[in-house]
Amino acid sequence: MTESFSATKRALRFGLTHPAPCSYLPGQQEQLVVLMPEEPISAKLYQQLLALNFRRSGEQSYTPHCPACTACQSVRIDPLQWQPSRSQRRLLNKATRANLQYRLVTTADVALYFPLFAAYIAFKHDDGIMFPATEEQLSSMLTCSWLEVKFLEIYHDEKLISVSIIDQLADSYSAVYTFFSRQYQQYSPGKLAIIYLLERARLDNKAFVYLGYLVEACQKMAYKAEFRPQQRFIQGHWHSFA
Numbered sequence: 001m002t003e004s005f006s007a008t009k010r011a012l013r014f015g016l017t018h019p020a021p022c023s024y025l026p027g028q029q030e031q032l033v034v035l036m037p038e039e040p041i042s043a044k045l046y047q048q049l050l051a052l053n054f055r056r057s058g059e060q061s062y063t064p065h066c067p068a069c070t071a072c073q074s075v076r077i078d079p080l081q082w083q084p085s086r087s088q089r090r091l092l093n094k095a096t097r098a099n100l101q102y103r104l105v106t107t108a109d110v111a112l113y114f115p116l117f118a119a120y121i122a123f124k125h126d127d128g129i130m131f132p133a134t135e136e137q138l139s140s141m142l143t144c145s146w147l148e149v150k151f152l153e154i155y156h157d158e159k160l161i162s163v164s165i166i167d168q169l170a171d172s173y174s175a176v177y178t179f180f181s182r183q184y185q186q187y188s189p190g191k192l193a194i195i196y197l198l199e200r201a202r203l204d205n206k207a208f209v210y211l212g213y214l215v216e217a218c219q220k221m222a223y224k225a226e227f228r229p230q231q232r233f234i235q236g237h238w239h240s241f242a
Contacts, residue, residue, distance in 0.1 A: 012035060012037065013035075013036045013037065013038070014033050014034065014035055014036060015033070015034050015036045016031060016032070016033055016034075016065060017031050017032045017034060018031070019031055022066075022069075024071070024072075024215045024217075024218040024220075024221060025069070025071060025215065025217060025218060028066070028068070028069050028071075029066065029068070030064065030066050030069075031064070031065050031066050031067070032062045032063065032064060032065060033062060033063050033064075033065040034060060034061070034062045035049070035054070035060070035061040035062070040059070040145055040146045041061070041146055042146055043146060043147035043148070043169055043170070044170070046061060046146070046147060046167075046169070047169045047170060047171065047172065049061055049063075050169070050172070050174060050210055052233075053074045053233045055074070055174075055176075055212060055213070056144065056147075056167060056174070056176065057141075057176075058140050058141065058143075058144065059144060059145060059146075064213070070234070070235065071215045071216070071217060071218075072213040072214075072215055073213060073214045073215075073216075073232040073233055073234055074210065074212070074213055074214075074232065074233040075210070075211040075212065075213070075214045075224050075225075075227075075230055075231070075232055076172070076208040076209065076210045076211065076230065076231050076233075076238070077198060077208065077209045077211065077227055077229075077230045077231070078207065078208060078229070078231075079198045079199075079201040079202040079206060079208075079209055080202060081229050082198050082227060082228070082229065082230075083228075084195065085226065085228070087226075088191070088195055088226070088227075091187070091188055091191060091192060091195070092192070092195055094187065095187050095192055098156065098187065099156065099157055100154055100155065100156055100161070100187060100192070101154070101155055102152055102153065102154050102155070102193075102196040103152075103153045103155070104150055104151070104152050104153075104166070104200055105150065105151050105153060106148070106150055106151075107151075108142040108143075108149075108151050110135060110138060110139055110142065112160060113138060113142075113160075113163055114133075114135050114138055116160060116161075116162075116163060116179060116180070116181060117133055117138050117163070117179050118132070118133040119181070119182065120133075120179035120180060120181075120182070121133040121179070123182050141165060141176070141177060142165060144167070147167055147168070147169065148167075148168045149165060149166070149167060149168070149176075150166045150167075150168050150173075151163055151164065151165060151166065152164040152166050152193055152196060152197055152200075154180070154189060154192065154193060154196070156184065161180060161181040161183075161184045161187075161189065162178065162179070162180035162181065162184070162189035162190075162192070162193060163178070163179055163180070164176075164177070164178040164193040164197065165177045165178070166197065171206060171207040171208065172201075172206050172207055172208040172209065172210060173197055173200070173201050173204075173206055173208075173209050173210070174209075174210040174212075175193070175194065175197060175209065175210065175211055175212060176212075178190050178193050190223065191223060191226070194209075194211065194227060197209055198227070211224050211227070212224070214232060225241075228241060228242060229241060229242045
């Protein structure tokens with residue numbers, strides 16, 4: 001089904017997907033509201049949608065709309081208010097001692113990224129729809145025609161061990177997807193990438209870093225709750241968690 005809404009002086013059309021098994025909670029069904037624009041949207045409009053619980057996948061913007069569940073809560077952090085926890089400081093010190101460093105770059109290197117991406121999908125999602133990984137699949141994740149996408153790369157010496165896809169908006173960074181080397185799990189690359197991104201956002205005067213959806217009952221998503229203080233989008237409003 002589709003509905004129309006008025007926004008930024010023009011009507012926006014949205015569609016509702018059919019129910020499907022939830023990716024995060026066993027036994028639950030998920031539905032998404034998907035933006036169906038007649039022309040490409042702008043980064044300015046997406047920034048407004050991001051503040052209303054929307055996320056981006058490729059060129060598509062969506063938000064959960066599950067009749068029986070409201071577990072997906074978008075998380076955002078003010079980098080000026082965020083303070084690393086004791087465990088996060090230990091992780092950062094551990095990474096520094098091991099000579100791990102990050103770079104925030106504007107151009108993706110598909111040939112460099114793909115072996116890392118394919119290996120990550122094989123060990124993390126070998127029972128999901130993303131397996132086996134393809135270069136076309138990766139390329140579609142790395143580009144968006146209507147906003148600037150950056151890439152937070154983490155290196156051990158000169159070896160690439162992690163890549164995070166980051167949307168750059170006027171007032172924020174939005175973390176889209178992270179993939180990393182299985183051999184470096186002891187450095188928690190997903191958490192480390194968030195720490196680096198928060199540090200960079202502070203330097204770049206960004207108001208927020210968006211981390212995507214937190215699902216507290218899903219163990220693989222629960223780590224986002226560790227970054228405090230944070231705000232979560234619950235029942236149409238942002239709520240603060242110290």
